[in-house]
Amino acid sequence: xxxxxxxxxxxxxxxxxxxxxxxxxxxxxxxxxxxxxxxxxxxxxxxxxxxxxxxxxxxxxxxxxxxxxxxxxxx
Amino acid sequence: xxxxxxxxxxxxxxxxxxxxxxxxxxxxxxxxxxxxxxxxxxxxxxxxxxxxxxxxxxxxxxxxxxxxxxxxxxxxxxxxxxxxxxxxxxxxxxxxxxxxxxxxxxxxxxxxxxxxxxxxxxxxxxxxxxxxxxxxxxxxxxxxxx
Numbered sequence: 541x542x543x544x545x546x547x548x549x550x551x552x553x554x555x556x557x558x559x560x561x562x563x564x565x566x567x568x569x570x571x572x573x574x575x576x577x578x579x580x581x582x583x584x585x586x587x588x589x590x591x592x593x594x595x596x597x598x599x600x601x602x603x604x605x606x607x608x609x610x611x612x613x614x615x
Numbered sequence: 616x617x618x619x620x621x622x623x624x625x626x627x628x629x630x631x632x633x634x635x636x637x638x639x640x641x642x643x644x645x646x647x648x649x650x651x652x653x654x655x656x657x658x659x660x661x662x663x664x665x666x667x668x669x670x671x672x673x674x675x676x677x678x679x680x681x682x683x684x685x686x687x688x689x690x691x692x693x694x695x696x697x698x699x700x701x702x703x704x705x706x707x708x709x710x711x712x713x714x715x716x717x718x719x720x721x722x723x724x725x726x727x728x729x730x731x732x733x734x735x736x737x738x739x740x741x742x743x744x745x746x747x748x749x750x751x752x753x754x755x756x757x758x759x760x761x
Contacts, residue, residue, distance in 0.1 A: 559617045577736055582642065
């Protein structure tokens, strides 16, 4: 599964970042890397909440991936 | 595992200062300039370097944004010693809403530009999309795929 980061930037300085497809705990390392690069650019991202995805959410992501792969094989 | 994090953002241009350079050499300076011009285009405002207070007195700043409906303008000033970014405006007389709107738009643009650049520098393929929300206003979605 491809690793992806989806950031939603709201109108009141809030940023929601979703990390998908990272194995193990590596999504937390990636979040730290992103935070460091942002700080170098002058953007200080102060963490408000961190919510690990549930196993069903992860399964759904993987499931979608499998479904997409199947579709490609049949076409 | 994967997760969702939420953050509150603040702008502070310290990278160049920490390297003994001037704040104008900070990577954030150019990004802030870009964010100001994007806001000007979006809200049909003029970019300058001064605002006026209630009495018409001129106040100089690094960037200013003003328009026909808001001729006093809102200014942005970066502290040369600390890198703190300040928005200055004499909003007396009913200009609080428009001044706040411009300020938040500049900050939103700044955040979007930073996230886009940060993901690119981490080798992501990046796509940007803007979504208008009826209650929460404009949202910017930045998606990066490795």
